[in-house]
Amino acid sequence: MIRLVDIHKSFGKQKVLDGLNLDIEDGKTTVIIGRSGGGKSVLLKHIIGLMKPDSGQVLVDGVDMTRLNDRDLNEIRKRFGMLFQEAALFDSMTVGENVAFPLREHGKMKEEEIWQIVADRLRSVGLSGVEEKMPSELSGGMKKRVGLARAIAMRPEIVLFDEPTTGLDPVMTEAINQLIMDTQKNFNLTCVVISHDIESIFRIGHRIAMLYEGKIIEHGTPEEIRASIDPVMVQFLSGSVEGPIVIM
Amino acid sequence: MKRISAAADQLGRAMMAAVEEMGKILLLFLSVVAWTFRPPLKARNILKQMEFVGVKSIFVVVLTGTFTGMVMALQGYHGFRMFSAESLVGSTVALGMTRELGPVLTSLMVTARAGSAMAAELGTMRVTEQIDALYVMAANPVKHLIVPRVIASVLMLPLLTVVSDFMGILGGYFVGVHLLHINEGIFVKNITKLVDLDDLYNGLIKAACFGLILSLIGCYKGFNTRGGAEGVGKATTEAVVFASITILISDYFLTAIMF
Numbered sequence: 022m023i024r025l026v027d028i029h030k031s032f033g034k035q036k037v038l039d040g041l042n043l044d045i046e047d048g049k050t051t052v053i054i055g056r057s058g059g060g061k062s063v064l065l066k067h068i069i070g071l072m073k074p075d076s077g078q079v080l081v082d083g084v085d086m087t088r089l090n091d092r093d094l095n096e097i098r099k100r101f102g103m104l105f106q107e108a109a110l111f112d113s114m115t116v117g118e119n120v121a122f123p124l125r126e127h128g129k130m131k132e133e134e135i136w137q138i139v140a141d142r143l144r145s146v147g148l149s150g151v152e153e154k155m156p157s158e159l160s161g162g163m164k165k166r167v168g169l170a171r172a173i174a175m176r177p178e179i180v181l182f183d184e185p186t187t188g189l190d191p192v193m194t195e196a197i198n199q200l201i202m203d204t205q206k207n208f209n210l211t212c213v214v215i216s217h218d219i220e221s222i223f224r225i226g227h228r229i230a231m232l233y234e235g236k237i238i239e240h241g242t243p244e245e246i247r248a249s250i251d252p253v254m255v256q257f258l259s260g261s262v263e264g265p266i267v268i269m
Numbered sequence: 270m271k272r273i274s275a276a277a278d279q280l281g282r283a284m285m286a287a288v289e290e291m292g293k294i295l296l297l298f299l300s301v302v303a304w305t306f307r308p309p310l311k312a313r314n315i316l317k318q319m320e321f322v323g324v325k326s327i328f329v330v331v332l333t334g335t336f337t338g339m340v341m342a343l344q345g346y347h348g349f350r351m352f353s354a355e356s357l358v359g360s361t362v363a364l365g366m367t368r369e370l371g372p373v374l375t376s377l378m379v380t381a382r383a384g385s386a387m388a389a390e391l392g393t394m395r396v397t398e399q400i401d402a403l404y405v406m407a408a409n410p411v412k413h414l415i416v417p418r419v420i421a422s423v424l425m426l427p428l429l430t431v432v433s434d435f436m437g438i439l440g441g442y443f444v445g446v447h448l449l450h451i452n453e454g455i456f457v458k459n460i461t462k463l464v465d466l467d468d469l470y471n472g473l474i475k476a477a478c479f480g481l482i483l484s485l486i487g488c489y490k491g492f493n494t495r496g497g498a499e500g501v502g503k504a505t506t507e508a509v510v511f512a513s514i515t516i517l518i519s520d521y522f523l524t525a526i527m528f
Contacts, residue, residue: 098406099407
């Protein structure tokens with residue numbers, strides 16, 4: 022289980038996370054929603070140790086990520102995969118080399134085995150036979166699928182998704198949602214997804230958490246979130262400009 | 270009085286920032302040294318960078334070296350003619366190229382070509398989260414991105430300098446002997462008499478140092494890029510300016526130590 026305990030993070034005078042607490046259950050998809058620029062990506066970067074909180078704990082199965090040295094942090098990171106907002110594929114490598122990268126880096130596998138796994142992961146995201154293409158030759162949706170193939174290459178236990186459907190058309194959005202659900206089920210993953218897309222969050226989330234003003238103000242099942250009477254939650258889900266959320 | 274105080278304050282802050290930056294570059298250097306000796310050696314990455322820094326810079330280095338040697342011969346001839354010492358043109362060109370202009374101009378050209386590209390490439394990787402992706406995959410970015418570039422630059426700069434020295438002397442020979450009609454025998458004899466192998470070696474040591482400087486600064490600026498496209502542009506410009514100035518300043522101190 023991932024447990025975030027009283028996380029505080031500021032950039033200069035701007036408080037981004039202000040005493041945030043959240044439990045992320047194993048084998049489930051937790052979707053974190055909130056305003057643009059509200060600290061969702063910062064939260065995700067805390068979970069994987071790309072950022073350290075000013076105070077608070079990030080516990081992964083009881084181990085505090087914030088206190089680990091680089092070597093131990095890397096050991097824990099091997100249990101994670103992450104799909105970045107723009108996929109973050111290495112431009113200088115082919116699609117196949119991108120997916121093979123973590124396998125070459127950490128596994129002691131033969132090239133033949135590596136390429137078998139690469140083909141398997143690409144097949145599981147519906148992109149067989151693109152190993153030799155360069156990332157620049159792919160569409161946005163294809164890049165995200167390759168990013169997901171790379172994220173699950175090492176069969177991680179936890180996968181983080183940073184706005185996986187942003188910038189995609191409705192058909193591709195649905196395809197990516199379906200892929201997240203299938204991947205979560207097939208690999209029995211713990212998924213943490215950041216999203217703005219209201220339709221998507223109810224499709225893919227087993228749990229939904231609302232981040233507002235540096236804190237989680239609501240956390241529950243999709244049904245509980247839908248039934249919430251919190252004015253912030255109601256305004257966010259309805260997309261109304263009237264309400265407690267101030268537009269800046 | 271207030272103005273003077275504000276100016277002193279600004280100067281102090283700028284100096285503090287410069288010292289802080291130098292400290293960070295030194296820490297990056299130590300990290301590069303530590304990761305260089307930690308296996309596995311990323312030989313493929315190093316060879317790729319050697320091709321980029323070395324092989325692909327040959328054309329500009331040949332052009333720069335040749336024309337620098339030619340113009341030195343031309344200028345030297347007019348100066349030496351006043352003392353009827355035209356025979357020293359060849360050795361002057363050779364000394365100038367091997368000791369100074371070969372390593373310095375080669376490094377400046379490679380800074381403009383490859384140092385800027387290092388900053389731009391790493392900067393783009395930073396703003397598109399590719400460097401974060403390396404961290405997430407438990408792969409060290411210094412080992413993967415910076416070590417190959419630094420090793421390639423330190424190895425290739427001396428080789429490019431040899432090319433530059435040779436082309437410079439050849440350019441000087443062409444202008445001196447064929448255009449200005451200096452006696453060929455005296456031209457060559459004075460070169461062999463007045464230029465030591467030590468002059469060449471010291472020039473090559475300088476070139477290796479400049480390779481270290483340009484790659485470290487290029488990588489540092491790129492690696493620490495902030496912001497989007499504007500940040501990448503700023504990092505690239507700063508890398509070229511900062512590396513060029515550092516090369517010229519360190520050239521003085523290296524010369525003072527070596528010669």
